[in-house]
Every structure is written in structure tokens, then in C-alpha cells.
Amino acid sequence: MKSHMNYTMLCDFYELTMGNGYFQSGMADQICYFDVFFRNVPDGGGFAIAAGLEQIIDYIENLCFDEEDIAYLRKKGVFCEEFLEYLRNFRFTGDIWAVPEGTPIFPREPILTVRAPAIEAQFIETYLLLNLNHQSLIATKSNRIVRSAQGRPVSEFGSRRAQGTDGALLGARASYIAGCAGTACTLADELYGSPAGGTMAHSWVQMFPDEYTAFKTYCELYPHSATLLVDTYNVLKSGVPNAIRAFKEVLLPKGITNCAIRLDSGDLTYLSCKARQMLDEAGLTECKIVASNSLDEYIIRDLLLQGAKIDSFGVGERLITSKSEPVFGGVYKLAAVEDGEGHIIPKIKISENPAKITNPHFKKVYRLVSRYSGKALADLITLYDETVDDSRPLELFDPDATWKRKTFTDFEAKELLVPIFRNGKLVYQSPTITEMRAYCAAQIDLLWDEVKRFENPHNYYVDLSQKLWDIKQSLLKEQGRE
Amino acid sequence: MKSHMNYTMLCDFYELTMGNGYFQSGMADQICYFDVFFRNVPDGGGFAIAAGLEQIIDYIENLCFDEEDIAYLRKKGVFCEEFLEYLRNFRFTGDIWAVPEGTPIFPREPILTVRAPAIEAQFIETYLLLNLNHQSLIATKSNRIVRSAQGRPVSEFGSRRAQGTDGALLGARASYIAGCAGTACTLADELYGSPAGGTMAHSWVQMFPDEYTAFKTYCELYPHSATLLVDTYNVLKSGVPNAIRAFKEVLLPKGITNCAIRLDSGDLTYLSCKARQMLDEAGLTECKIVASNSLDEYIIRDLLLQGAKIDSFGVGERLITSKSEPVFGGVYKLAAVEDGEGHIIPKIKISENPAKITNPHFKKVYRLVSRYSGKALADLITLYDETVDDSRPLELFDPDATWKRKTFTDFEAKELLVPIFRNGKLVYQSPTITEMRAYCAAQIDLLWDEVKRFENPHNYYVDLSQKLWDIKQSLLKEQGRE
Numbered sequence: 001m002k003s004h005m006n007y008t009m010l011c012d013f014y015e016l017t018m019g020n021g022y023f024q025s026g027m028a029d030q031i032c033y034f035d036v037f038f039r040n041v042p043d044g045g046g047f048a049i050a051a052g053l054e055q056i057i058d059y060i061e062n063l064c065f066d067e068e069d070i071a072y073l074r075k076k077g078v079f080c081e082e083f084l085e086y087l088r089n090f091r092f093t094g095d096i097w098a099v100p101e102g103t104p105i106f107p108r109e110p111i112l113t114v115r116a117p118a119i120e121a122q123f124i125e126t127y128l129l130l131n132l133n134h135q136s137l138i139a140t141k142s143n144r145i146v147r148s149a150q151g152r153p154v155s156e157f158g159s160r161r162a163q164g165t166d167g168a169l170l171g172a173r174a175s176y177i178a179g180c181a182g183t184a185c186t187l188a189d190e191l192y193g194s195p196a197g198g199t200m201a202h203s204w205v206q207m208f209p210d211e212y213t214a215f216k217t218y219c220e221l222y223p224h225s226a227t228l229l230v231d232t233y234n235v236l237k238s239g240v241p242n243a244i245r246a247f248k249e250v251l252l253p254k255g256i257t258n259c260a261i262r263l264d265s266g267d268l269t270y271l272s273c274k275a276r277q278m279l280d281e282a283g284l285t286e287c288k289i290v291a292s293n294s295l296d297e298y299i300i301r302d303l304l305l306q307g308a309k310i311d312s313f314g315v316g317e318r319l320i321t322s323k324s325e326p327v328f329g330g331v332y333k334l335a336a337v338e339d340g341e342g343h344i345i346p347k348i349k350i351s352e353n354p355a356k357i358t359n360p361h362f363k364k365v366y367r368l369v370s371r372y373s374g375k376a377l378a379d380l381i382t383l384y385d386e387t388v389d390d391s392r393p394l395e396l397f398d399p400d401a402t403w404k405r406k407t408f409t410d411f412e413a414k415e416l417l418v419p420i421f422r423n424g425k426l427v428y429q430s431p432t433i434t435e436m437r438a439y440c441a442a443q444i445d446l447l448w449d450e451v452k453r454f455e456n457p458h459n460y461y462v463d464l465s466q467k468l469w470d471i472k473q474s475l476l477k478e479q480g481r482e
Numbered sequence: 483m484k485s486h487m488n489y490t491m492l493c494d495f496y497e498l499t500m501g502n503g504y505f506q507s508g509m510a511d512q513i514c515y516f517d518v519f520f521r522n523v524p525d526g527g528g529f530a531i532a533a534g535l536e537q538i539i540d541y542i543e544n545l546c547f548d549e550e551d552i553a554y555l556r557k558k559g560v561f562c563e564e565f566l567e568y569l570r571n572f573r574f575t576g577d578i579w580a581v582p583e584g585t586p587i588f589p590r591e592p593i594l595t596v597r598a599p600a601i602e603a604q605f606i607e608t609y610l611l612l613n614l615n616h617q618s619l620i621a622t623k624s625n626r627i628v629r630s631a632q633g634r635p636v637s638e639f640g641s642r643r644a645q646g647t648d649g650a651l652l653g654a655r656a657s658y659i660a661g662c663a664g665t666a667c668t669l670a671d672e673l674y675g676s677p678a679g680g681t682m683a684h685s686w687v688q689m690f691p692d693e694y695t696a697f698k699t700y701c702e703l704y705p706h707s708a709t710l711l712v713d714t715y716n717v718l719k720s721g722v723p724n725a726i727r728a729f730k731e732v733l734l735p736k737g738i739t740n741c742a743i744r745l746d747s748g749d750l751t752y753l754s755c756k757a758r759q760m761l762d763e764a765g766l767t768e769c770k771i772v773a774s775n776s777l778d779e780y781i782i783r784d785l786l787l788q789g790a791k792i793d794s795f796g797v798g799e800r801l802i803t804s805k806s807e808p809v810f811g812g813v814y815k816l817a818a819v820e821d822g823e824g825h826i827i828p829k830i831k832i833s834e835n836p837a838k839i840t841n842p843h844f845k846k847v848y849r850l851v852s853r854y855s856g857k858a859l860a861d862l863i864t865l866y867d868e869t870v871d872d873s874r875p876l877e878l879f880d881p882d883a884t885w886k887r888k889t890f891t892d893f894e895a896k897e898l899l900v901p902i903f904r905n906g907k908l909v910y911q912s913p914t915i916t917e918m919r920a921y922c923a924a925q926i927d928l929l930w931d932e933v934k935r936f937e938n939p940h941n942y943y944v945d946l947s948q949k950l951w952d953i954k955q956s957l958l959k960e961q962g963r964e
Binding site: 020318 | 495497504514550554560604607608615616619639641647652653666667671678681683699704714747803804811816832
């Protein structure tokens with residue numbers, strides 16, 4: 001079986017039939033602009049978080065068809081030999097701009113833009129979407145869960161319920177960027193640097209003659225990282241008392257007080273309060289309580305509101321699959337083409353549903369941040385050759401209800417899309433994952449709390465420049481006439 | 483970056499700390515039995531479909547830690563050198579039994595059983611669960627969607643919304659085993675043999691001066707597989723008329739009549755009926771209508787009930803993520819250990835919630851199929867050394883309500899779990915994917931329609947033998963006393 005490292009063939013088959021079609025129709029070199037954007041924030045949230053760019057960079061840099069691929073394609077019987085020959089030397093020669101990983105993103109704004117010859121631009125659609133959709137989904141969900149824990153560490157525990165190996169590995173990566181403290185997955189640590197840790201399974205406890213012996217043995221083996229799972233038999237009658245005994249007999253004599261217990265079933269509010277009391281009465285005030293068991297942002301919020309004495313959380317299936325909404329609906333749409341003389345001709349995709357109408361043309365996105373409050377005020381999508389002058393007041397308007405207008409002053413305008421590839425050459429150095437994580441936290445700090453509400457958040461403004469709005473309207477009129 | 487083909491390190495970190503613990507406690511060679519089973523069928527269905535075994539076989543055969551892994555583990559500072567040395571020569575030496583891929587499976591019965599030394603048995607937990615959970619989830623969901631289409635082909639179109647590359651690739655594989663006709667994903671065809679096909683994107687249409695030229699060009703390029711996407715501008719005013727014109731001008735003169743149109747938005751019942759009428763009036767009675775756009779088993783069932791004239795379906799995000807229920811809750815639980823003399827000591831995991839209590843001991847599963855109706859009657863879980871004599875009547879009882887009893891006669895008893903590994907050696911030859919697909923269809927044919935209902939299906943019987951039930955009761959009593 002071929003190595004999974006080259007994902008060139010992970011494309012929708014129609015990208016190849018269309019490519020062959022452009023090739024045979026003399027349109028191979030037609031320069032196109034495609035945007036990736038999404039329409040709805042998962043879970044009805046106020047913002048999403050972009051992730052997955054580093055894997056896209058790897059993919060673009062490794063794009064190539066090997067002889068096995070060419071032979072497979074020939075057997076399909078629909079491609080001309082000249083096109084197969086062309087694929088032999090296929091590589092990406094275009095430009096890509098994207099928002100850095102960890103950036104809060106909003107519906108309808110480009111988060112990645114491709115400018116490339118038609119075949120290349122069309123070809124990379126599936127892999128780009130797959131990666132951005134998956135990792136942005138998990139980053140967005142993870143950040144909700146992390147915020148619900150109000151500063152308590154959240155660890156990703158979901159590998160066994162992930163949708164495939166990358167679901168586990170890149171899900172762990174995305175969750176770390178978005179604020180998780182670590183993962184249970186060893187390979188995610190080795191490959192991506194999200195710190196791996198863990199406690200014990202029920203089977204550890206069952207393998208010993210009794211619970212106390214299982215706990216004592218574990219404390220002797222791992223005196224500095226002993227987290228004991230206390231719900232194999234009975235949390236309050238057996239688990240916590242045996243844990244206290246093991247801590248006192250093995251750890252305290254060595255002067256070690258940073259131990260922990262884990263609750264994995266039952267009522268976590270009740271059990272954590274009772275366990276806290278028992279631990280405190282035994283003098284183990286520094287012993288932490290870890291909780292797991294089908295948690296998500298809503299349950300964690302409720303547990304903490306009810307006064308649960310939980311110091312950290314392990315979150316599995318509801319994070320690693322974004323169970324409540326397991327799809328991030330990023331799309332890849334044609335925004336413009338170039339004529340032979342370098343002029344950019346904007347393209348629009350109309351729809352009966354106004355929310356599905358695309359923003360045409362080659363574009364930029366600015367984020368306006370108040371110099372006064374330090375908070376993000378709005379995003380503004382402009383044409384590629386417009387510049388926002390942030391030394392002067394700027395009037396924005398709602399692109400649907402244009403009479404709603406607001407003038408912004410004293411702000412800084414920052415471009416969100418940064419160059420990643422120029423003429424097929426990588427011009428971007430991915431930050432380390434620790435840097436991405438810090439950047440993500442800082443960018444989320446720019447958002448008002450109103451935008452961060454789990455339900456019915458404030459709709460952050462994403463407006464169009466007057467020039468872009470005018471072009472969109474004239475294209476709509478033109479198409480409406482057809 | 484290391485190759486993704488070796489997933490040895492895709493384990494939960496606690497499997498390594500427990501392994502090191504067993505090693506240092508002299509329990510490394512303690513023989514254990516673990517079962518994989520699940521508790522609830524996704525979407526409230528009547529059965530699930532097992533998938534993912536072939537990838538587990540690859541994983542087990544390739545298990546090995548390389549020097550990079552050992553170095554990474556050493557840096558974690560919690561493993562003893564002797565254990566790291568042991569990992570250098572680590573391989574799986576135990577036994578595995580499993581149900582073949584494509585088998586309908588039911589809650590609480592073992593679908594895979596491991597017998598191995600403690601460290602090995604514990605170590606493979608995460609990868610086994612990850613694979614069985616993911617592929618069984620997608621196979622189960624895909625089969626629901628395939629059944630809703632009542633014989634019309636269903637293609638998997640979801641790569642761009644999948645959770646990672648394996649989500650796309652192995653999702654396509656599982657969906658093919660479960661009855662899909664093919665996939666849009668090229669690499670899933672190349673690697674796993676699910677036939678890849680596709681049509682065109684809206685961008686193809688937008689790249690040409692007009693829709694007719696786009697269609698005509700496509701028909702000229704692909705006269706034998708022309709499926710035209712007719713909703714870029716307006717389905718009935720523009721898309722269908724332009725498709726008819728292109729078919730008549732390009733295909734009919736060549737005597738080709740097996741063309742198709744694809745609807746990807748709007749009301750699919752209304753549009754398909756109108757389009758069918760227009761195509762028929764134009765004499766294109768053999769032209770097929772393909773539909774896509776956020777489909778699942780419920781929408782397809784409703785479309786067909788309403789008389790939609792759709793010949794085949796493309797299903798994306800709701801299949802490839804099993805959107806309505808994106809987690810398959812398979813678990814891996816200790817069922818028994820051996821003492822030094824080869825005696826098997828059953829183990830049970832109790833719980834406040836009776837549904838979470840495990841079935842102890844080393845077990846077999848029989849499926850009883852009526853020789854009279856040809857339908858599956860019940861599954862029976864027995865001890866490993868019991869044999870069901872299908873030449874005599876057999877009385878089964880409900881394991882929860884033991885007064886509910888039923889005697890079966892004239893049946894054939896078939897063992898579901900087959901040997902995969904013996905003493906670490908592979909003793910099983912995976913069927914081809916086409917064979918698995920045929921096997922799956924045949925096994926589902928054994929089920930009564932009542933079990934196949936999407937909502938509130940009949941609960942298929944999964945009973946315990948008297949001996950197994952007795953052992954379970956005595957363990958429950960013993961543990962209840964602790």
C-alpha cells in the first residue's frame with residue numbers, strides 16, 4: 001500500500017475530469033481566483049477559529065503524481081495522454097494568501113485565497129477544504145470548551161472516538177492551538193507537540209487483587225504524577241478512601257503533595273464536593289480533582305455554576321468529533337478570472353438563497369481594532385487594491401441593510417490574509433504550535449464578551465467596502481437579467 | 483516528519499504508563515482477555531455494521547517502536563530503562579478473534595476479543611477502538627442511507643467535509659462495504675477500490691462564456707459519462723434547456739443516450755419532476771437525474787415518498803461524518819485474566835447503571851438463523867467452551883427479565899467471531915472489498931424488516947447462555963458485597 005504522506009490523489013475525481021477538460025479546451029493557463037469561506041459558525045457561536053494551514057502547506061509542497069497514480073488514472077479511460085503527461089510534472093505554481101492559524105474568523109469573509117492557473121486552482125479544492133474544515137471545526141469547539149472551564153485546564157481525551165487517525169492526531173493539534181492544555185494521544189505529542197499525559201484505566205484497578213493495592217502500586221511507580229481513577233467500584237465508599245490511604249502511605253512520607261484523583265462517572269458535582277471534603281479532612285488540600293465523562297461546554301458550565309470542586313477536565317468524544325455539530329461548512333468558490341492581459345474579471349455565484357451569494361473579485365480583509373478599548377470593532381472586506389487609511393474616520397455600512405451606518409474613529413486596521421505561496425514558492429514560516437496557541441488566545445482577547453456568548457452572541461460586523469459592494473450589485477443585476 | 487504508516491504511537495499515554503507499571507510490577511506476562519463491544523446503535527437503529535478490521539490487522543502487523551519513539555518516551559521522564567529496552571522488541575504475541583467486516587452487530591455482544599499478555603492487550607486499546615468505532619459508524623450510517631434509496635445507487639461525496647484524511651478515505655471504504663455504489667474521492671478508489679466518479683463543479687460552468695458552451699464542451703470531452711450540473715444559474719429556465727440542447731447536439735448524433743443531469747439545490751422533488759418531464763418531452767427518456775445537497779436517509783425517504791424522479795443520489799457531509807450521531811461508542815473492557823496455571827478467572831466491571839455492567843469471561847457469539855424463514859432469530863453469547871447443538875430445540879431467555887423465555891427449533895447456529903491472530907501470527911485472509919460488500923448485503927438480508935426500521939426498530943435478541951448468566955450473577959453478588 002502506498003504511503004499516506006502524499007495526498008495528491010486525495011481529490012474529488014471531478015477535479016481531474018475538469019482539469020483534463022481545461023487542458024483539452026486550451027484553458028489550462030487561465031488564471032483563476034478562488035476563496036475559501038464559511039457561512040455559519042458551528043453551535044450558533046459568535047466566531048470560529050482558523051486552523052489547518054500548516055498541513056495545507058505540506059500538501060502543496062509535496063504535490064506530485066507518481067507512476068502508480070498515472071497508471072491508475074490511465075485505466076479510468078477518460079483522460080487524454082497529453083494530460084497524463086502534464087500531470088507527471090504537475091506542481092503548484094500559483095499564489096496563496098491565508099489567515100494565520102488561531103485567528104478568529106467570521107462568516108462570509110475569505111480565510112484563504114488562491115490565485116493560480118485553472119487546473120491547479122481547481123485541483124487543490126478538496127484537500128484545502130478537508131483540512132481547514134476539520135481543524136477549524138475542532139479548534140472552534142475546543143475553544144468553547146476551554147472557555148467554559150474558566151481557566152481550569154482542559155485535556156483532550158478523545159482519540160478512541162475520533163473519526164480516523166487524523167481525526168485523533170490533527171484534532172489534538174487543533175484543540176491545543178485553541179487552548180487545550182494537552183492530549184491523551186502520545187503520537188499527537190510526538191508529531192505536533194501537544195503535551196501528552198494520562199492517568200489509568202479501570203482495567204489497571206481490576207488487574208490487582210484490590211483497589212488499594214492498585215493505587216499503592218501506582219503511587220510507588222509514579223510518585224510525581226499520581227492521578228488515581230476512583231470510580232471502579234464505589235467512589236465515596238472505596239475509591240476516595242483507598243486513594244487517601246495510598247497518598248498518605250506512599251506520597252506524604254516523601255513530602256509529595258501534588259497528587260490527584262479522577263472521577264469518570266456518576267454525578268460530578270455531588271461526588272467532587274464530597275471527595276474534596278474527604279481529601280481536605282485528610283489534610284490532602286493540594287490533591288486535585290480531575291473530571292471526565294461525556295463533557296462539553298454546557299455541562300462544564302453547569303457543573304461550575306453548581307459549585308463542583310473540579311480542578312481540571314478531560315474531554316473526549318464531544319470535543320474530538322465536535323459532536324453537537326460535526327461539520328464545518330467551508331466552501332471553495334470562484335471569485336474572479338484574469339483575461340489574457342492581466343485584467344481581473346470578477347465572478348459571482350448567485351443563489352435563490354441570498355446568504356449563499358458569493359462575494360466576487362480578488363479581495364483583502366481588514367480587522368479594525370479600537371486604539372481606545374483594545375477590542376475588535378469590525379472586519380472590512382475590500383478589493384485587492386484598496387487600502388484602509390486608519391488615520392481617518394471610516395464609515396461602514398451593513399451590506400444587506402445599507403441604511404445602517406456607523407463611523408469608526410481611532411482604530412488600527414490590520415490585514416488578516418498574509419502571503420503563504422508566491423508563484424508556487426513558500427514565503428511563509430509557520431509559527432511553532434506554542435506560538436500559535438498564544439496568538440490564538442491573544443486574538444480572542446480582542447473580542448468583546450458579547451461575541452463570545454455560547455448562545456445568541458452579538459453578530460460581529462463583517463462589512464464590504466463601497467467599491468466591492470458596487471461591483472457585487474452590478475454583477476447581481478447583470479446575472480438577474482440573464 | 484515521521485511517516486504516518488506506523489501508528490504504534492497512536493496510543494493513549496496511559497497505556498504506556500500502565501504498561502511500564504505492569505512491567506515493573508512483574509505483571510507483564512499476565513494473560514488478559516479484553517472485549518470490544520458497544521452499547522447503543524447510532525440514530526436509534528436496530529443494528530450496526532462492523533468495519534475496520536483490515537486496518538487493525540495492518541496495525542498489529544506493523545507494531546514497532548523506532549529509535550525516535552524510544553527517545554521521545556525517555557524524555558518524558560516516567561519510564562524505566564528496562565521498559566524502554568523491552569519496547570525496542572515489542573510486538574503483538576497474543577490472539578485476536580473478530581467478526582468479519584460487513585457483519586451486522588448488536589449492542590453488548592463482543593465484536594472483537596483479545597487474549598494477550600497484559601502490556602500488549604492494554605497497549606492496542608486506542609487504535610482498535612478508533613478504527614472499529616470510526617468505520618463501523620460510517621458503515622452503519624451509509625447502510626441506512628443506501629436502504630432509504632430503495633435500490634437507487636448512492637455515491638459518497640463527502641471528502642471535503644470529512645474529519646481528516648482518514649475520515650475521507652476510510653469513510654469512503656466503510657461506505658462502500660455498507661452498500662454505496664462508489665465515491666467522489668480518487669485516492670479512496672486507488673487505495674481501497676471504491677469506484678471513483680464525479681460530475682462537474684459550478685466553477686466549470688462559470689469558467690465558460692455561457693452555460694451552454696460549458697455543457698457542450700463537457701459532452702464533447704466525455705460523451706460516455708456526461709453528467710451536467712444544471713443549477714448554476716436557473717435549473718428550469720436555463721440549466722435543463724441548455725443540457726437538453728447539448729445532449730441533442732453532441733450525444734444523440736453519436737447514438738449515445740446514457741447521459742445525466744445533476745440537481746444540487748432547490749426543491750429536489752419539484753425540480754426533478756419538472757426536469758424529468760422536460761427531458762422526456764425532448765426524447766431523452768434514458769437521461770438520468772442525479773440529486774445531491776445535504777441529503778440523508780430521512781430526506782431521501784421523503785423525496786421518494788413524494789414522487790421525486792431521482793435515479794441516483796450523491797451524499798456528502800451527513801454520511802461522511804454521520805452528522806446526526808457522529809460517535810460510535812465502542813468500548814474495550816477487561817473480561818478475564820488467567821492465573822499462572824491456565825485457569826481463566828472472569829472479571830466484571832460493575833456500574834450504577836445496569837446497562838454499563840460488562841459480560842465477564844472469555845466468550846463466543848452464535849447467530850441463530852432459521853432454516854425455515856432464512857432469517858436471523860437471535861444471537862447467543864456463551865462461554866468459550868460451550869457449543870450450541872443446532873440439531874435440538876434451544877430455550878433462550880431475556881438476561882434482564884429471565885421469565886421471558888422462547889424455544890427455538892429448526893435453526894442453524896453460526897459462530898460470529900473468527901480467529902484473526904494466533905500467538906501473534908496472522909491466521910486470517912481479509913476478503914476483497916467487493917466480497918465484503920456482497921457479504922454485508924447478504925447478512926443484512928438475514929434480518930427481518932422490523933429490525934431495519936429507521937425509528938423504533940424491533941429489538942433483536944442478544945441473550946446469554948445459562949452458564950454465562952450464572953457466572954455473571956455470582957460475580958455481581960460478590961462485588962456487591964465489597
